[in-house]
Amino acid sequence: MSDKYSILFIGNIQSEKIRLWAKYLVSLGHKLEFLSTTPGEISNISTHYYNSTESEQESSNGIFGSVKKFWTGWDVVNKHKFDIVHVHSPFNRTLCWHAAKHPACIASIWEDINLSPDPNQEEKSLSGWLNNFLSNVSLITLAHRGLEPKVLPELKQYQSSEIIPTGTDIERYGNLPRIGAEKGFVRFCYVGGLVENNGPDIAIKAFDRIADARPNTLMTIVGTGDEDYTNYLKKLVRQVGLYQRVHFTGRVTDAEFDAVLKRSDVFLFPFRKNGFGLKLLGAMAAGLPIITSQEEGVSDLVIENVTGITVPRNDEIAFAAAMNRMAPDEGYRQRLGKNGKDLATKLYNFELHAERMLYLYKQIVERASIEKFSVPETQKKTKPKR
Secondary structure, three states, rough: OOOOOOOOOEOOOHHHHHHHHHHHHHHOOEEEEEEEEOOOOOOOOOOEEEOOOOOHHHHHHHHHHHHHHHHHHHHHHOOOOOOEEEEEEOOOHHHHHHHOOOEEEEEEEEOOOOOOOOOOOOOHHHHHHHHHHHHHOOOOEOOOOHHHHHHHHHOOOOOOOOOOOOOOOOOHHOOOOOOOOOOOEEEEEEEEEEEHHHHHHHHHHHHHHHOOOOEEEEEEEEEEEEEHHHHHHHHHHOOOOOOOOOEEOOOOOOHHHHHHHHOOOEEOOOOOOOOHHHHHHHHHHOOOOEEEEEEOOOOHHOOOOOOEEOOOOOOOOHHHHHHHHHHHHHHHHHHHHHHHHHHHHOOHHHHHHHHHHHHHHHHHHHHHHHHHOOOOHHHOOOOOOO
């Protein structure tokens, strides 16, 4: 595409999927700035911070802090005259309020959100303002088809929507050599935030159920999260006597994450909520079979006995049965892993995601331009006859 746009991203600059998209846009020559709700940076991209730094935390509280944040959002969104404002994961009320006023605003939804009215909340609840925001943006993009029936029927109205599957870096993950665990062992790996919604405790409890019968199995848990919940997970591992077979890595670099995938045999993602993660796609692209929870969007990726095994949510017994099915059968794991890699390569290549999103960028910019210069028939002035 020959058009070059000035684009503002609003969201979490630490998100891998957003960073991947941002770097790609810059590589094509688009001008990109970031209004981030968390600390972080990307080379060659100007970043504005909506939340105050730790040194400013005290002064950011109260009315003064709220006013300061409001004007930070207003200044960035309105002052720089962006062609496109792209809101990733619209959960900040003030920033969404600013962004919705832009004539070419996109809202991307990557996970479950609740738009149903809550009778126990005031009118200005999360569902209320978020509904209003999504009803007024130029375009809503959904990461998978499972989100469509959860989001769109709840909206008062919306201008346009598209399902744009999350893309992953096939070149990176697809070329990782499959090494597997130490000889004679099978290694399960969990990768994701250590939060209850992602269900790492289910993986640990399921592992405990098969550990005695499968002494050649190991588990790696990658990620960070809430300190109390992380401590609970580590305590749980000690209680069941698996501390020598379960390894917590904490936060890892990209190279360290790649090394985990190379030396793993099965990828675990026992989520309770929000189950369409980029790490899941990366694991598939790397050729790992998947065990995960059942969810409509995830079923596009994890096809039963084709690319992996799905089990009911929050069911550690069923999860353990799936692990027990995978552990002894190397041929089964390899077949599922190959199928998953083929699927990710054909349908979830980042290049496909980027091509579709760029086309939508062009559409909404052109639409905004037409609307800006069009004049309603009732307002058109006619020249008097001479």
